[in-house]
Amino acid sequence: MTILVIAEHDNAVLKPATRNAIAAAARIGGDIDVLVAGAACAAVAEAAARIAGVTRVRLADAAQYADHGAENLAALVVANAAAYSHILAPATAAGKNFLPRVAALLDVAQISDIVEVVSPDTFVRPIYAGNALATVQSADAVKVITVRGTAFEPAGEGAAAPIEALAGAADAGISRLVGRELTVSARPELTAARVIVSGGRALGSNENFHAVLEPLADKLGAAVGASRAAVDAGYAPNDYQVGQTGKIVAPELYIAVGISGAIQHLAGMKESKVIVAINKDPEAPIFQVADYGLVADLFDAVPALLAAID
């Protein structure tokens, strides 16, 4: 049994979610190959080769993989799928984008967002915004799976595995990247942060959102997140959104500021180890999941909290 894990990267740096997917592969058991598809991405392959549990890295270094378009990436994976019992990718925006394409081309089901490996053919995955956990069994020849990163401790470093070049498939030529507007931040990545300071609609404006939350985040070395309401209102960019359809996070400390706690938001953060809620409304549902709740006006409480942390 050999498992293929598709690495997520930006051609320069391997994304940490790859390590969680490799950890899930290790739970399934068997040899683990990692596919690094990109352009001028040898450094990524070297990083992947040093992850514990990896048997071999397959490097497809070609121009048509530079932007990780779903069409070309899926075709490459399918062309090399025959050797594998399982094909895994992180359940990130990128993994969710291309992997169902792989599954359909292989005529197999995809098992999305697994949080537990029960056996090589049986997995647990959340449904209904995490309000239920389904245990599902696949009878397909190849199990195509996306992995929820927060449910698996990232794989650490190990001995270097061999890197083998893999020939690319033809460029489908039906999709082209025009450009990216990426949020530039010196803060940790939301899904990998130890501490997250997250804001909701009660911040009231884009200016407040940044002026109130960022000093606290900087002091704690935290990432900044947001509720859907705050993103919809334009207070924060889309990639800040934590929740059922945004990012799933599980930091050691999650500080929810002015977030009421809609079901879809809780779905994205309730696995956090310690949850703090600061909200004016004592009846806000966020207090039902918070370890420490502070009923207070956030505009007083957050600066006071900032001052009290030394």
Next chain:
Amino acid sequence: MKILVPVKRVIDYNVKVRVKSDGSGVDLANVKMSMNPFDEVAIEEAVRLKEAGIASEVVAVSAGVAACQETLRTAMALGADRSILIVTDEELQPLAVAKLLKAVCDKEAPQMVIPGKQAIDDDANQTGQMLAALLGWPQATFASKVVVNADKTGAAVTREIDGGLETIEISLPAVVTTDLRLNEPRYATLPNIMKAKKKPLETTTPEALGVDVKPRLKTLKVAEPAKRAGGVKVADVAALVDKLKNEAKVI
């Protein structure tokens, strides 16, 4: 240019989901059902493209039990011109739905299919991508902006990705799946709800479309997640800092 919009009947997003005590699934008896919210965004986008003179016809499609008709009537009240319902009592998984939609696309030849990016019941986020794969079409998932080229041979789509936004250019026909920020769906007006009752709704079956919809995944059990015990309310910021430092030891 014809646009096809798949819509799914799901448990209303305001309903608190209950897991059945026998672990066989969630309780759907006497629960309010609605159109999947991402599909409302999809219908809205298609209707706006029609209103802008870019699309000529908007066709809504659903698959499932006969009651999915209601969802299609809602889609038509929001502006879809006609509907197709693929009736089956079988549990439908994403691959099966993608195959059904492919069969419909083969007949209808739309230039664009706009599914919601995920359904809020099974949270799979697969169907649009699978459909694009089966058709051999490009895909633009998690769209927050769609601009169709003047000659309608392609579109520029801005997508919500983990680090921010990216814009891709795809050739048409294509599958575009909706994210929340694509638009704000309108409400159906009473006159439009009345008009929707007279719009054509065609029914077919998986058998008639020649699609095997047998589930590939077997659900062994459905359980409630471990409940997170609510904690304490603290009196003030000083007490909060004390708890975080000395009890939780996280700062």
